[in-house]
Amino acid sequence: xxxxxxxxxxxxxxxxxxxxxxxxxxxxxxxxxxxxxxxxxxxxxxxxxxxxxxxxxxxxxxxxxxxxxxxxxxxxxxxxxxxxxxxxxxxxxxxxxxxxxxxxxxxxxxxxxxxxxxxxxxxxxxxxxxxxxxxxxxxxxxxxxxxxxxxxxxxxxxxxxxxxxxxxxxxxxxxxxxxxxxxxxxxxxxxxxxxxxxxxxxxxxxxxxxxxxxxxxxxxxxxxxxxxxxxxxxxxxxxxxxxxxxxxxxxxxxxxxxxxxxxxxxxxxxxxxxxxxxxxxxxxxxxxxxxxxxxxxxxxxxxxxxxxxxxxxxxxxxxxxxxxxxxxxxxxxxxxxxxxxxxxxxxxxxxxxxxxxxxxxxxxxxxxxxxxxxxxxxxxxxxxxxxxxxxxxxxxxxxxxxxxxxxxxxxxxxxxxxxxxxxxxxxxxxxxxxxxxxxxxxxxxxxxxxxxxxxxxxxxxxxxxxxxxxxxxxxxxxxxxxxxxxxxxxxxxxxxxxxxxxxxxxxxxxxxxxxxxxxxxxxxxxxxxxxxxxxxxxxxxxxxxxxxxxxxxxxxxxxxxxxxxxxxxxxxxxxxxxxxxxxxxxxxxxxxxxxxxxxxxxxxxxxxxxxxxxxxxxxxxxxxxxxxxxxxxxxxxxxxxxxxxxxxxxxxxxxxxxxxxxxxxxxxxxxxxxxxxxxxxxxxxxxxxxxxxxxxxxxxxxxxxxxxxxxxx
Numbered sequence: 001x002x003x004x005x006x007x008x009x010x011x012x013x014x015x016x017x018x019x020x021x022x023x024x025x026x027x028x029x030x031x032x033x034x035x036x037x038x039x040x041x042x043x044x045x046x047x048x049x050x051x052x053x054x055x056x057x058x059x060x061x062x063x064x065x066x067x068x069x070x071x072x073x074x075x076x077x078x079x080x081x082x083x084x085x086x087x088x089x090x091x092x093x094x095x096x097x098x099x100x101x102x103x104x105x106x107x108x109x110x111x112x113x114x115x116x117x118x119x120x121x122x123x124x125x126x127x128x129x130x131x132x133x134x135x136x137x138x139x140x141x142x143x144x145x146x147x148x149x150x151x152x153x154x155x156x157x158x159x160x161x162x163x164x165x166x167x168x169x170x171x172x173x174x175x176x177x178x179x180x181x182x183x184x185x186x187x188x189x190x191x192x193x194x195x196x197x198x199x200x201x202x203x204x205x206x207x208x209x210x211x212x213x214x215x216x217x218x219x220x221x222x223x224x225x226x227x228x229x230x231x232x233x234x235x236x237x238x239x240x241x242x243x244x245x246x247x248x249x250x251x252x253x254x255x256x257x258x259x260x261x262x263x264x265x266x267x268x269x270x271x272x273x274x275x276x277x278x279x280x281x282x283x284x285x286x287x288x289x290x291x292x293x294x295x296x297x298x299x300x301x302x303x304x305x306x307x308x309x310x311x312x313x314x315x316x317x318x319x320x321x322x323x324x325x326x327x328x329x330x331x332x333x334x335x336x337x338x339x340x341x342x343x344x345x346x347x348x349x350x351x352x353x354x355x356x357x358x359x360x361x362x363x364x365x366x367x368x369x370x371x372x373x374x375x376x377x378x379x380x381x382x383x384x385x386x387x388x389x390x391x392x393x394x395x396x397x398x399x400x401x402x403x404x405x406x407x408x409x410x411x412x413x414x415x416x417x418x419x420x421x422x423x424x425x426x427x428x429x430x431x432x433x434x435x436x437x438x439x440x441x442x443x444x445x446x447x448x449x450x451x452x453x454x455x456x457x458x459x460x461x462x463x464x465x466x467x468x469x470x471x472x473x474x475x476x477x478x479x480x481x482x483x484x485x486x487x488x489x490x491x492x493x494x495x496x497x498x499x500x501x502x503x504x505x506x507x508x509x510x511x512x513x514x515x516x517x518x519x520x521x522x523x524x525x526x527x528x529x530x531x532x533x534x535x536x537x538x539x540x541x542x543x544x545x546x547x548x549x550x551x552x553x554x555x556x557x558x559x560x561x562x563x564x565x566x567x568x569x570x571x572x573x574x575x576x577x578x579x580x581x582x583x584x585x586x587x588x589x590x591x592x593x594x595x596x597x598x599x600x601x602x603x604x605x606x607x608x609x610x611x612x613x614x615x616x617x618x619x620x621x622x623x624x625x626x627x628x629x630x631x632x633x634x635x636x637x638x639x640x641x642x643x644x645x646x647x648x649x650x651x652x653x654x655x656x657x658x659x660x661x662x663x664x665x666x667x668x669x670x671x672x673x674x675x676x677x678x679x680x681x682x683x684x685x686x687x688x689x690x691x692x693x694x695x696x697x698x699x700x701x702x703x704x705x706x707x708x709x710x711x712x713x
Contacts, residue, residue, distance in 0.1 A: 039303050040181050042225065043067075043074035046287055046295040048258030050078075050097065051085030051114070051423060053290040054333065057100040058326035059317045063294045064104050066320070071298075073178050076104060079258030079286070080112025080189065080231030082131075084527060085423050087337045087413070093118065093127040096333040098134050103326055106137040107176060108165075110187030111144060112231040112258060117525065119198035124150045138165040140187025140229055142172045143210035145203040152202070161217050173214055175223060184218035184226040186211070190233065190259055191240045196525035207232060207241040208249065215251035224305025228252050233260035234268075234286050237519035247282040248274045253307050254299060255284045261500075263288035267297060267312040281307045287314055290423070341414035347536035348410050350545040355405040355419075358450050362557070367399035367450035369552065374456030376546040377402060377419070380535035381426060381528075382458040385497035388524055389428055393479055394459040396439070396498040398507055400452025411544075413533070420529040424499035429512070429521045434490040437474055438511040445470040447554060453507025457551050461485060467556040475555060499528060 045067055047060070067074055078101070083089055088096045094115075101109075111128075118127045129151035132139055146152040156170045163175040163182075173186045188211060191204045211228065218226050228246060234257055236242045243257040247270035268284045287295035297312035353373040358365040366374060374397060382395035404418040431439070440462055443455040447466040459480050464473040478485035479494065488494065498512070503521045505513025515521055536544050553560050 039301060040179065040225075041298055041300045042178060042181075042183065042254075043071040044227070044254065044256065044285075044295075044297040044299070045074050045076045046079060046256045046285060046297070047077075047291065047293070048079035048231070048256075048287055049081040049112070049261050049289040050291045051081055051289065052083065052089035052094075052097055053086055053423075054088045054096055054100060054330060056291040056317050057097075058322035058330060059320040060291050060294060061100065061103050061323035061326040062320040063315050063317055065323065067294070067296060067315075074296075075107045075176065075178065075183070075227075077185075077227070077229050077256045078106055078109035079229055079256050080110045081114045081258060082109070082112070083128075084114040084117050085290075087340050087417075088333060091336055091340060092333060094131040095134070096330070098131055099329050099333070100326060102134075102136040103323075103329060106135075108138050108140055108174060108185055108187070108229060109135070110140040110229040110231050110258070111170075111189045113190055113193040113197045113523075113525065116193055116197040116199040116202060119200035119202070121198075124200055125152045125202065128152060129155060132170060133168050136167045138167065138174055139170040140172075140174070140185065141170045141189070142186040142214055143188050143191070143205040143207055144170075145205065146170065148201040148203070150201070161221060173217055175218075175221075181225060182221075182223045184214070184221075184223040186214040186226075186228055188228060188230045188232055188241075188246070190231060190236070192237065192522070196523050198525075207246065211246060211249050211252065215249065219251065225301055226252050227254045227256060229256045231259045232257070234262040234264070234284065235517065236260050237522065239519055243284050243286070244270065245274075247284055248272065248279070249282075250279050252282050253280075253301070253305070254297070255282060256295075256297075257284060257286040260286070261289040262286045263293065263314065264295075265314055267310055269310070283307060283310050283312075285312055292317055341412065341417070343413050345411045345413050345416055345533050345537065347416075347533065347540070347542050347544055349406050349408050350543060352408045353406040353544075353546070355402060361449040365399070365450050366402050366456075367452055367454045368448055369454075369554070370456065370548050370550075371402075372546040372548055373402060373406065373419070374399065375458065375549065375551065376536075376544065377532060378456045378458035379546070380532045380539075381497050381499075383535050383539055384526060384531040385426060385428060385524060388526075389495065389497075391495045392428060392459075392497050393494055394436070394457065394496040396455045396457060396496060396502060398452060398499070398502050399450075399454040399456060400507065401499060401501065402456075406544075411536075416533050416536075417529045420532060422501070423528070424501040425528050426497055426524050426526045426531065427500050427503040427521050428495055428497045428524055429503060429515050430493050430495050431511075431515065431520075432490065433477070433488040433492050433494065435511050435515070436488055436494060436496070437477060437490065439509060440464070440474050440477060441471055442507075442509055442511070444473050444554075447473070448557060451507070453502070453509060455502075460488070461549075461551045461553075463553045463555050463560055465555045497524070 045064060050057075064076060082097045082101070083094050115128050115131075116125060119125055125146075129149075132152070132155050141156065146156045152170070155168070157165075157172070159171075161173045161175065161184075162171050163177075165171050165174040173184065176183045176185060188207045189204060191207060193199055193202075193204055207230075214228075215226060218224075230243055230246065232240070232246065233242045235244055236259060238245060242260075243255050246252065247255055250273060264284070264286045270282045270284065271279060273279045283297065283299060285295050285297050287293045293314040294317055295312065295314055298310065299307055300309040302308045353376065354371070355366050355373055356364040356371065358368060361368075364371075378395040378397045381397060382392065385392045385395065401422060401424055402419060403421055404415070406415055406419065440455065443451070443453060444464045444466065445451070447454070447464070460478060461480075462477045463475045465475055466473060477488040479488050500523065501507075502509060503512055504516045512521070536542065550561055
């Protein structure tokens with residue numbers, strides 16, 4: 001009897017262990033695919049943040065057409081940021097994008113913040129107005145006031161709610177009829193546009209007030225199926241609103257989002273209001289960036305207009321063939337862009353600027369030590385950020401995002417783009433000295449081996465010791481004040497700039513991820529490769545000759561040329577190690593490694609074939625990812641590409657599962673995560689469960705064996 005009980009206990013433990021290893025995802029009733037028994041099912045296609053990445057667009061056209069074959073009534077919505085990002089925009093100011101979008105039969109588009117990038121130099125929104133006039137679809141501007149803009153004011157409808165909207169006009173609220181049902185659609189643009197773009201005469205109103213008014217206006221007309229097309233970000237700065245906050249407003253059924261470049265592989269549902277009270281469900285979707293994905297969503301409504309079921313996902317555009325008509329339309333624009341790629345930039349490299357990689361740990365590498373090119377890139381970042389935000393004192397650039405060398409001689413535009421091809425555009429953040437220390441510890445935690453997250457710096461210098469335990473390597477950190485360097489104090493705040501990929505937590509930077517989630521990361525409305533070009537031409541006078549300056553020194557491998565008096569001791573007010581080591585807070589965690597991104601911003605998986613750069617400034621169609629930042633072993637990504645489960649993510653408690661191993665950035669939060677490096681968190685957990693289960697089984701077996709021998713004796 002005892003043996004039977006022991007066997008049963010062992011069996012139960014084994015079953016529990018196996019069940020834990022599989023760790024199934026629990027779906028709510030709302031995750032079921034809509035069925036014919038529902039009152040009404042609405043199908044939606046969506047995209048966002050395409051940013052003039054037009055090489056994938058012929059494939060996007062095919063994807064749209066194939067969905068419409070099955071669902072001819074499906075709406076197609078664009079959540080903003082068509083402008084800025086590649087040479088297609090520099091040359092054609094949105095007209096090339098428009099030519100492709102008009103082929104798709106778009107139903108509506110909201111204005112993104114980058115749609116206003118040319119306002120300052122044009123004395124208003126001249127290029128934007130030309131884009132709107134030529135659009136074969138309506139634009140949405142529910143919280144935007146264009147009345148003082150000399151170009152856009154005449155293109156805005158004075159009516160509050162418009163059925164059957166006309167092409168080439170901006171509206172506050174529109175109504176589309178689908179299968180006999182009226183659908184209310186409105187659009188919101190981040191209020192932050194005033195700081196990160198050039199709206200000039202354009203004003204932005206409070207998103208919450210505009211949304212509540214929109215719901216009220218639709219309901220007054222007995223319209224109970226309401227879509228918000230937004231360019232505010234899935235989880236961006238709460239001070240100016242985001243989709244998770246918007247979803248707390250009663251009456252909005254679907255939010256099609258953009259701005260944060262988030263790749264939501266599955267829809268996210270919010271069922272509580274701001275007070276934590278139950279409300280009707282709101283479904284949130286977003287499709288990453290750079291025309292890499294076409295989002296799809298089917299939503300079923302009951303007779304009261306309440307969402308009862310939904311199903312959605314992302315279609316990878318690269319899996320489709322190119323539409324022949326779209327290829328033909330794009331070709332003249334593509335020819336011009338390819339020509340411009342070979343144009344001289346106005347900058348000349350006085351020597352070759354290498355971009356070395358290791359053949360073995362300890363070799364010279366852009367991912368393991370200071371380089372001349374790394375210093376050039378970070379100097380450009382800091383200088384150009386300071387023009388908008390003078391308080392900025394430090395710049396960080398992940399080594400995995402620097403992708404190509406620069407040859408001696410005159411530089412072409414294409415060469416500059418090849419250095420920073422992923423569109424990881426600059427952001428600023430306010431961090432404490434303690435947080436900077438955590439970030440730098442992660443930067444060097446694999447040294448002297450390579451890591452895509454190894455940070456090049458400007459405006460500061462540091463020493464570390466790679467022979468010490470990871471998490472306790474940084475010995476000194478100093479920030480430049482005038483011509484002097486002073487210690488970075490752990491309790492003081494410093495404004496820094498980095499790229500959007502790193503700023504969202506790419507390459508495993510958990511401190512940056514936390515700052516991003518808290519709304520402390522802000523896009524500054526610049527393009528990274530353009531920053532580099534303009535710095536070399538405007539600030540260096542076209543003569544480029546960076547040096548290695550001892551900004552980053554590994555004390556285990558080289559002497560510190562600076563004496564203690566010069567840099568004020570170690571990193572605290574008294575220069576002691578205690579001020580820096582901080583209890584080993586950033587010790588490397590099990591399964592964590594360099595080039596893996598954590599879990600949602602997208603990666604770049606491309607092999608170091610940096611010659612494949614496309615004319616849009618990112619990798620060519622083969623490597624389609626735009627915001628990547630690392631390489632084979634690191635997928636880059638600028639957006640958090642989160643895979644979100646139903647319960648934990650409804651109210652903004654995101655579950656980051658691991659940077660997706662794609663070649664670009666976006667939809668998963670990423671950097672370069674392909675080769676060797678950290679295992680996904682799920683793999684670590686599964687190994688742990690397997691180990692525990694094995695121990696339990698061996699223990700149970702041992703007990704049975706012992707008992708059997710005891711019985712015989």
